[in-house]
Amino acid sequence: MSAVVPRADVTPGPIIFVPVDPTQDKKRKNATLTEDQLTQEGRDALAAALEAVCDFASEKAERLVETYGYEKEYYLRLIFSGGASKMSERRSNPYNAWVHDLAKRYSQGPHTTEVVNLFHLQREHRHEYDALTEQQKHKLVTAYDEDRQLRKLLSPRFEQGDREQDIRQSFKAMQDMFLSLKLRAGCDGFICLVKSDDDLSFPSMWYFTNPEIDRYLSSSITRWDIGRIGELTEKFCMEAGNIMRHLTTNRERAIWFKKEISEKLNSKLAEITGNPKAAMAYKDYDGKVALGHGVILEGWTHEIFAAPSALPMTLEPLRILFDALNSGHCHFRRLTGPELTARQVAYGEKLKNGMVTIRKERSDKGTKRKFYRSDIYTANDDQEEGPSQKRACLEDHPSGFPPDSSSDSSSNSDSSDEW
Incomplete structure (x- = not known):
């Protein structure tokens, strides 16, 4: 019977109040100096x-x-x-680099199954080291330094216990970094760590610099559950982070491609124009993009030039266009002066011939619109309590309209005048 793994392991950060005054360092003792060092000339x-x-x-x-x-x-x-980082670092020397290269060559050769003492191997091949030139030694040292840096970056751990210990220590280091950032810069946040390997067995690990963040998100976001979020994130990472594995039908994949294509086109247009609010136009492409921003789109691979949402649901053309945007084959290019002038002339001819559909302008363009004030209708409702007054029933009147209140008031005024 397998052990039940909890859904999430939450580690709240401590509630810390940063004092207004900075913390004072302890007073250090003065160094003991000789009389000669204390003289003014020495200082x-x-x-x-x-x-x-x-x-x-x-x-x-x-x-x-x-x-x-x-x-x-x-x-x-x-x-x-x-x-400071160089004090504890040992400098590579040609002999160590040669021994490293010798061990690597021997382990990759035909004697991989034999166990040989490295000390005896060095004595047997010592003549090779003595015959090396300074240039060859320099190449060995450079290759040895690259291997050392690569081992520092990767630092593989193959044992299960070592991997779990590495995870715990790294997560603790991330907590310390977030906490120090909170104290130094006044930042808050949270961490979510999930596994991406079947061999590991630990729940999603969460850390909040402020425990109230989780409570606030639980009350503000519908169905906020860190256990469920951790499970979904872990499932996605276990499948190598490929979104296509989660999209089961071709329709879902086509919709995803269209959305990504639209976002990439808008981001590329905003990047080349420097306007974050710039949006791609397809129907009036010449007027709003080519002439409006002075750029053109090159490398469009789809046979239909239209908005991505209006393209057919065929998957392969959408995939090709998506790959072209990622690789840079489909990109925006700025127009030169002569090119922009030629496009302006051509666009003007299209306008004269009626080949370009222009949106009709509003009849009240340039005039201020009146604001709708609902408070004048609800002023009496605020003063009086009870249900609102019903509309007058139209069935009692043969004309279909309620009696005119102005006529009633005028008749009443006339009758009062007669008295």
Whole structure:
């Protein structure tokens, strides 16, 4: 009987109140100096030496700015604080690089099943190292450094216990990063960690910097359930993150392709024009896109040029157009001056010949519209309590209209005048 795995493991962050005044550091003890070091001449010499170092670093940073760009403060920060990571790092030497290459070649050769002592292997092939040139040693060191960096990035763990420990430690590190970011910058958020491998068995792991975030989302979003959200996210990641596996029918896939094509076209148009509100037009493409923004669309692969929602539901042409947008084959290009002038002339001829359908303008264009005020109709309802007054019944009147209130009031006024 398999163990029941909980749906979600929630770790709330601590409720921390940041004080207004910054925390004061503890007073450090002064270093014990000799009498010679305490003299004014020694202090002046030290200040001059430090100033020379700062001037050299500033000059070097200015040269780096001219060569590689960025800002001067960026290089100064790397110069003065970037050496801390180099203190614990061991520099590669040619002999270690050669031993690494020798072990790799031996493990990939025909003797992969044999167990050989690496020390004996080094003694047997020592003459190869002695015959290496400086250029060959430099290549071995470069390749060895690349392998070391790759191992640092990947750091594979094949044992089940090691993988689970790596997950716990990494999740703890992410919690510390979020908490420190909250204290330093005043940011809040949450983390959701799910598995993407069948060999692992742990529920979705959640962390909230503020426990009230989960409660607020539960009351504000319908059916907000972190357990259900974690299960769906885990299911999607277990299937290699392929959205097509979740779209079962061709109709659903075609609708998804159309939506993605429309969003990509709008984003590409907004990027080239610099206007985030720019939208693609298809019926009046020449007037609103080519002449309005000065760009044209090149590489359209579909046989029909229309809005993606109006394209046929055939899946393969939509897929080809989607791939063309992703690869950059279908893209927008800015028009040159002569091209823009030629298009303006051609568009003007189409307007004269009636080949372009223009939307009819409103008759009240340029005039202010009156605002509908509903408060004048509800003023009496606010004063009086009870149900609202019903409409007059039209069946009692042969004309089909209620009696005119103005005529009644005039007759009453006439009768009062007679008295």
